[in-house]
């Protein structure tokens with residue numbers, strides 16, 4: 001919305017939410033999310049044609065077009081728990097729009113939704129019976145965190161699904177102010193909704209595919225980065241999303257695939273569901289494999305050993321930790337009774353402890369006293385990488401923050417126990433240089449004994 005306000009100064013954009021502290025943060029100098037370049041965009045438009053408030057009813061009444069941008073987390077209870085999307089917030093939102101709308105409104109689904117949710121939204125809007133009329137459009141968002149501003153300024157495509165050409169044209173006109181028309185794709189409602197789930201499933205599938213091959217590389221002596229480069233230069237495959245890692249994270253990939261799986265099952269397509277579910281299973285395997293490799297390499301025990309964890313966010317340039325591989329690797333190491341010193345340039349202590357507690361709690365379960373105690377006593381959150389490594393038996397890179405490349409590794413080596421292990425979950429570091437310093441390197445898709453030529 002900030003980008004629309006920036007690019008279309010004559011369109012008033014009201015961002016409304018029920019959560020007062022969050023709105024206060026959007027009105028302050030400390031925005032509630034970290035995203036490179038976002039501050040400048042908000043600063044330019046805020047107070048001009050961009051406002052943040054909790055006056056939801058009033059904004060609905062005053063607007064011609066209303067974007068529903070609430071979250072749709074995976075259900076944790078009832079039918080479809082662990083797979084289906086929780087649509088409670090979408091429904092509440094639609095009902096509030098219906099209660100407060102007059103005349104004609106265009107309602108745009110921005111949240112990622114299972115296919116045919118627009119139909120439900122349309123029925124809810126029509127059923128409250130206050131006389132307003134509605135068109136419903138689907139306009140999924142494809143930006144990635146960390147690169148949101150450039151993704152929004154110069155997207156590969158914008159997708160708009162709907163039934164009314166007039167409503168579609170109205171939204172096209174907004175984006176066409178800065179995006180070439182040929183990159184604005186229009187489809188029917190269901191295609192648009194399904195395309196978002198499918199795009200994320202395909203992207204995640206590429207990561208799981210290369211991660212599957214990384215296990216084979218470790219066993220055989222092939223180097224996964226070399227394999228990636230070799231296959232990525234085939235123009236039919238392409239170079240992107242082939243970086244082997246400790247596992248994909250983020251708020252979308254797993255959630256959207258599980259949604260797709262649930263949909264397939266709902267329609268009786270069991271084989272299709274099983275096919276896509278395997279992408280998530282492979283990701284779980286990759287995360288588990290990494291923590292098991294740490295334990296195995298460190299003489300089959302990490303109990304009471306200090307391990308420095310570099311990075312906790314699910315990728316660099318964001319403070320988002322949702323589904324971050326780091327959470328699960330840290331949980332597994334804690335269960336092995338390691339002592340963890342965790343550092344992330346953008347993620348704070350409260351978030352890290354909350355994520356670990358949530359990961360230790362099984363679905364609908366309780367945090368055991370033992371695990372609460374482990375998180376309390378065996379986790380410290382530190383202020384830099386040197387503190388994380390000081391006196392440690394190992395350091396593990398979990399997020400590909402640029403600053404981890406620039407560290408003084410000679411100094412780090414001096415401060416660690418011997419052998420000084422490095423587990424590079426992102427293949428970020430210069431392994432050759434680190435081995436020369438004396439480190440024992442373990443990296444994704446690389447066999448320690450058979451180092452590659454470069």
Ligand code: UDX
Nearest residue numbers: 141142143144145241242243245248249250252314315
């Ligand atoms: C994703 C989609 O890219 C975006 O289009 C959609 O709107 C939301 O979901 P995001 O979750 O922000 O965006 O991050 P993305 O860059 O896609 O990365 C997802 C995860 O995959 C990260 O944990 C990342 O580290 C991992 N990844 C990505 C890899 O492990 N290897 C790769 O080659 C690429």
